[in-house]
Amino acid sequence: MITDDEVYGHLRDELAPVRMGPDVAAVSARGRTLRRRRRVAPAAGLAVAAVAAGLILGIPTGTPPRMESVAWSVESQPDGSVTLTVRQLQDPEGLSGTLRKAGVPAKVEFKRLGPGEAGGCAETGQVRSPKLPRVVSPEWGADEQRMTIRPDLMPPGTTLHIVIFQMPDPKDPAGHDWSAHLSLVEGEPMPCTP
Amino acid sequence: MEQEPGDFAAFYQAAGDHCLRAVLVVVGDRHLxxxxxAEAFARAWSSWSKVAQHPAPVAWVVRTALNTRISWWRRRRREVHTADVPERDRPDQAVTSETVPDARLMAALKALPKRQREVVALRVLLDLDAETTARTLGIATGTVGAHLSRATRALRIHLGTATEQEPLR
Incomplete structure (x- = not known):
């Protein structure tokens, strides 16, 4: 006769190898998004008006400095890295300028794609640095794109080219998917063409 | 940069796998x-000052997970890749162990009524007492014992059948 404890022990043993995949950093990032959304919601109307007027909100948060709009935010970290969060594809020129002010030579492009279109940029022939993976650490989410940038690791004379694509989600009419093209090129990046 | 909620990371490290196993017993799908x-823990992170005061934070997480119907994490897995970033650096490469328990055991669990699976998850896998289990599920404490007893009986039959073919470890 199998005892209750043996039944429970078998159940626990069988399930023991099952372990969570997402690490605590991924969970925290998602939690941060949820918390920010709760805080931003009441002020969204005011912020939208400010952006419409061409303003970028400099929101003082003590250190580190943070530049934020409804569409994106740029935050300089104490360790010298810069955190970029993109929530909406708006004002790429303003974002490029804000990143430069934060010490990241960057060119940002936003592109909306139609159903079935694939994101990507044609080869331009520009010299690319192989150090990109060390310079940029992306975290992809359905609601926002987030990346940590290490400007101190960018080779002199290079520019970070960030092209973010947004396309309809075929499985969720109310949602969308993201993709991005990142490259670290010598000089000024040429515009992305399909 | 927002402050990391104190001891959330320790809580996640200690309880994450247990909560996953408990929810797996109820929903029967590893990825789901x-x-x-993951979403429930993210919600716990965003309300950590409140959740940390909860008498049984793991029960809060599991209850929240079972009440949640979202596609956020699943969509995250199928994100389109980033050009120029090596495979090893892509987020969907760092996903998760694909470990799935014995299919026969999962079938036996799936055959149980949902309430029995919930009780097994909380009582057996999270080791919560009957009172906390009852409170979490919104049922009477005595009912917890009845559900657990029926579930145990059914699983024992499954094990009896299984052990005719291979010895119980």
Whole structure:
């Protein structure tokens, strides 16, 4: 006769190898998004008006400095890295300028794609640095794109080219998917063409 | 940069796998369970000052996971890749163990009524007492014992059948 404890022990043993995949950093990032959304919601109307007027909100948060709009935010970290969060594809020129002010030579492009279109940029022939993976650490989410940038690791004379694509989600009419093209090129990046 | 909620990381490290196993027993789908638990922990992070005061934070997480129907984490897995970033650096490469328990055991669990699976998850896998289990599920404490007893009986039959073919470890 199998005892209750043996039944429970078998159940626990069988399930023991099952372990969570997402690490605590991924969970925290998602939690941060949820918390920010709760805080931003009441002020969204005011912020939208400010952006419409061409303003970028400099929101003082003590250190580190943070530049934020409804569409994106740029935050300089104490360790010298810069955190970029993109929530909406708006004002790429303003974002490029804000990143430069934060010490990241960057060119940002936003592109909306139609159903079935694939994101990507044609080869331009520009010299690319192989150090990109060390310079940029992306975290992809359905609601926002987030990346940590290490400007101190960018080779002199290079520019970070960030092209973010947004396309309809075929499985969720109310949602969308993201993709991005990142490259670290010598000089000024040429515009992305399909 | 927002402050990391104090001891959340320790809580996640200690309880994450247990919560996943508990939710897996209820929903029966490995990926769905992970999605739900990850979202529940994210919600715990965003309300950590409140959740940390909860008498049984793991029960809060599992209850939240079972009440959650979202596609966020699943969508995250199928994100389109980033050009120029090596495979090893892509987020969907760092996903998760694909470990799935014995299919016969999962079938036996799936055959149980949902309430029995919930009781097994909380009582057996999270080791919560009957009172906390009852409170979490919104049922009477005595009912917890009845559900657990029926579930145990059914699982014992499954094990009896299984052990005719291979010895119980």
């Amino acid at each position: 369970a992970e999605d739900l638990v």
